[in-house]
Amino acid sequence: MSQRRMKITDAGPFFILFLTFCSFSSKISIAAQNTITSSTSLSGNDTLVSPSSTFELGFFVRGNSTYLGIWYKKISIHTVVWVANRDTPLANSTGILKIDGGNLILSDGTTVVWSSNVSKTAVGQPVAKLLDSGNFVLSEGGDSNSDSFLWQSFDYPSDTLLPGMKLGWNLTAGLNRFLTSWKNDNNPSSGDYTFKMDANGSAELILSFQLQPQYRSGPWNGLRFSGVPEMTPNEIFGFDVVSTPDEVYYTYDLLNSSLLSRLVLNNTGQLQRYTWAEQDSGGGLWSLFWWAPKDQCDDYSECGPYGVCDVNRSPVCDCVKGFTPKSPDDWYLRVTSGGCIRKAKLECGGDGFLKLPGMKLPDSSRAVANISMSLEDCRIECLNNCSCVAFASADIRGGGNGCIRWASDLIDLREYPDGGQDLYMRLPASQLVIEGGNNGRKRVTVIVTVTLASLLLLLGLGFALYCIRKKREKTKHLKSLRTGSKERSQDFPLTDFDSLSAGNEISEESRKEDFDLPMFDLETIAIATDNFSDINKLGRGGFGPVYKGKLIDGQEIAVKRLSKNSGQGLDEFKNEVILIAKLQHRNLVRLLGCCIQGEERLLIYEYMQNRSLDSIIFDEIKKFKLDWQNRFNIIMGIARGLLYLHQDSRFRIIHRDLKASNILLDSQMHPKISDFGMARIFGAEQMEANTRRVVGTFGYMSPEYAMDGVISVKSDVFSFGVIVLEIVTGKKNRGYYEKDQQLNLLGHAWKLWKEERITELMDASIETSCPMSEVLRCMHVGLLCVQERAEDRPMMSSAVLMLSSENARMPEPRQPGFCTGRSIFETDSSSSKKESCTINQVTVTMLESR
Structure with a gap:
């Protein structure tokens, strides 16, 4: 017995090893x-x-x-x-x-x-x-x-839709499959944005922020969603929407199984379709294939009921034919959310339909869809129903079939130069002739029109003469404004159209529209600002003082008053009136109008409750109002505003004076770029220009601009990089010195980056509210944007992508420009002894600091 026990004891270690191996093998088998x-x-x-x-x-x-x-x-x-x-x-x-x-x-x-x-x-x-x-x-x-x-x-997606997944409803099981954003890049919990299939009416997809619609794809028309014209058949993707009594869903497939692709709803509320691209050098990156929303017209109901949005028009909103703004005064001030109303009531028995081509179909959540009905039957059905206001094909394939009918206000209309589909709008017969439709009633309507015109001829003539007189008075003021200070305008193509480069000419029609902006009288503005009292003064810039005011209707405004002693104010005034009135973006401050009366030159803006970014971010107490999410949203907002100026606006615009004090914050801390007095307009293919008059702000100017007078989009990119670093650190670029050194913020950030201690620069007030990966990404992008050589800096499209995606590939930054705390333009004799990180020593003939 004892011998037997001895053998078992001796075998014990081997037995334990055997059990351990079995356990390990079990884990390996699971992993494999x-x-x-x-x-x-x-x-x-x-x-x-x-x-x-x-x-x-x-x-x-x-x-x-x-x-x-x-x-x-x-x-x-x-x-x-x-x-x-x-x-x-x-x-x-x-x-x-x-x-x-x-x-x-x-x-x-x-x-x-x-x-x-x-x-x-x-x-x-x-x-x-x-x-x-x-x-x-x-x-x-x-x-x-x-x-x-x-x-x-x-059946339970997170923030990503993969090929073969269904986005939409299983009506039998009561299952709704939809995307929900992450809270942030470091927190996968459910965020504020959702992307869902609307199964009511005709199938369409809606992106919402806390259940409030932000973007809509438009109804599915058999080939694509009517609001996604770029969604065309190709060799990569196959798209489909299935709508049956049991299911309503969208899905897509990859036609090449070797490719990788995903559709993701990110935490900033943007849909992004990526494809994986392998690199010759090894590894790879996610390449952005498509994204939405793209522009102002993608914003839900941008122009209100019966308003049509078109980014190729300025302003972007107009009324559907046969309609007029519900509040002309609001539309004059670019406040278009109230939409439009009919010029004439429907007659029910005597109505017809006007064809509107190239349209994104309106919100179909309350529409009625019938796929088995022909388009002609759809027209008859709508005509016989007095509450029906419009109809369209449910499927545009094969010439069109199926029917969608609307019996409520038409919301979120958009017009495309290439894409969209036909929408048939119900109008009374009288309006059909005016708008160019329904020839069957044209003769009767023409007779009525001629008769009415004859009766009203004298009244109309008198009114016309009155308008001509008023217009001449207005033109006289504007002409004097346009021709004033001509010698100072030679470097400002925006105010001297004849000096525009080739490919960037502006038509005579555009010249006439230069001042198509609401005009306020001086008395109105004086009353609004309490006669420009010091109590209402918000601050003062190179242009002149800025006042807070309130119009009679209660709207708060900010008024910039041209200083009589300002050498550059007149140029700024002309620049802003001509330029900013044509720009429409959520991250650009909105110009409401101007006042030109006597010697007064006033610009009237929307009032921004939280003033400028610098008044908060550099204040040791106020900066606590900006947690990390607010700061990141501000960075993204500025980036999107610049991207619009550089790439998506009607003209390519270089701001030239981007800085923290020119970033204004509304009541929700949403950023808006302001002060376009120094802006330059570029041609579609123009990448850079030279100027003899360098104007800007020390600490934000790029080396090639400050030293050589070279202007390009990369000049704004440099300024943007400085602002990003200032937002993350809560420190100004100029005047910030490290102990025992004369490094400014850029130089100090570069030093810490090389030593892998960049996180030490982060503002202590956000340490508890920020995901470190997002902060590091912003610092990384900031350093890429302030690199000394302009060609090394990213375009704003790349900067936006790198900021919004944790998976974007980012190169290592190189040495920044102007790393020292003392500007090379300052006249202190000791400055010559300081070593600048910028080695270009070309002399500038003229420099104006603001």
């Missing part, structure tokens, strides 16, 4: 497979891998929390596409995923934090499996037939 059964589990560093190794499921960490998710396995950038417990994270890295009672259960060992919550009972043995599509499924016996799925992750 793509399934979990009732006898296995997933924990720690274990992962499931899809059969072709495209996707991987396991645990990942964000911040101090652990999540169960799915990501791409083959690519170099860790890209999460689905999160199980996004709103119930594990407090530590200990997590166990297993099958229990026919359900997938995720727990921390004691508490269940997430479950698949399957209601039906499996007949066979349930098996969880990760498929090559990225779908994590629970089925009986591991069956890959979708009909046998007890549960699937594709």
